[in-house]
Amino acid sequence: MRDFLETLHEDAAKDPERRARELSRRELPKRFYKEASHVAADDGFAIALDGRMVKTPGKTTLTLPNEIVAAAVAAEWAAQETVINPATMPLTRIANSAQDAVSNRFDEVADDVVGFAGNDALCYRADDPESLVDTQRRLWDPVVAWAGDLLGGRFTLIEGVIHAAQPAAVLAAYKKRISGETPLRLAALHTATSLTGSALLALAMREGHLDADAAWTAAHVEEDFNIERWGEDAEAAHIRAYKRTEFDAAVLILMQA
Structure with missing residues (x-):
């Protein structure tokens, strides 16, 4: 449990240079989609990349509670250019953490x-x-x-x-x-x-x-x-x-x- 909480603290507090160094140690995935959008789901809204639903690291469909938040998360995905950089996607990271761990x-x-x-x-x-x-x-x-x-x-x-x-x-x-x-x-x-x-x-x-x-x-x-x-x-x-x-x-x- 302490490891989990320490990860939450560090993720919120770490600076851009540190995050960039960590990400530079592994190859970031290339952007593979043309369009990012939010779509209605049974229990809220999901994020679609060319029609395919975004999954959390825990392999469940990322679900947001309303259209305002979902649209903001989709905008993070749309803003990615040649690679997908989690360091520039704070809403997505918070939502992933909530769904996979905090819940x-x-x-x-x-x-x-x-x-x-x-x-x-x-x-x-x-x-x-x-x-x-x-x-x-x-x-x-x-x-x-x-x-x-x-x-x-x-x-x-x-x-x-x-x-x-x-x-x-x-x-x-x-x-x-x-x-x-x-x-x-x-x-x-x-x-x-x-x-x-x-x-x-x-x-x-x-x-x-x-x-x-x-x-x-x-x-x-x-x-x-x-x-x-x-x-x-x-x-x-x-x-x-x-x-x-x-x-x-x-x-x-x-x-x-």
Whole structure:
């Protein structure tokens, strides 16, 4: 189980260069189809490549819950050029993971998301400089307070990096809140949580309390502070842009699935 969760974390967090290196070690399959489309199926929508249904790595027909998500997945397949590159297909990867793995290990994945809430990035605060402290308070305090109200408790704020346990009742309420999710939505929630380091931000988007841009900005308070202070590194900017595409794929599922 840990291997499975570690794979989920790494898949969400890895940077474009790392993914490219991994893919370069094996030959990517050539694009073999002329048309990618979404078609109605008995339990949702499937992806057709010249009329042939796309299968997951587990050899089942990839099925999406509605036409909006299915059309977005089909667009990923249509956008492939000479080869099929999974690194540029985040929606397809999330859907494959949901169907092949999360559906069979729902409780473990939900527990992993709750584990993030127990060590949430928004609860760990800088003690200086004052400008960073103020920005964290401004962007993070409302989310932490909102989440506590929603879950019937209060999250503990910590200065520094020494771990402090969050109230068990609040974490249990978080788990209950997401227990009715579909495997696809849970996979997307896990992806958003991993990319932001915050189960509270992911929950806020799920509940419609924050939009994607607000959550993304809140997740990068310290990074943006350092950019403002020292300037932006081109490679880091490239990685961040890539992760944003992963994040946006998760958000699309949370908003539309």
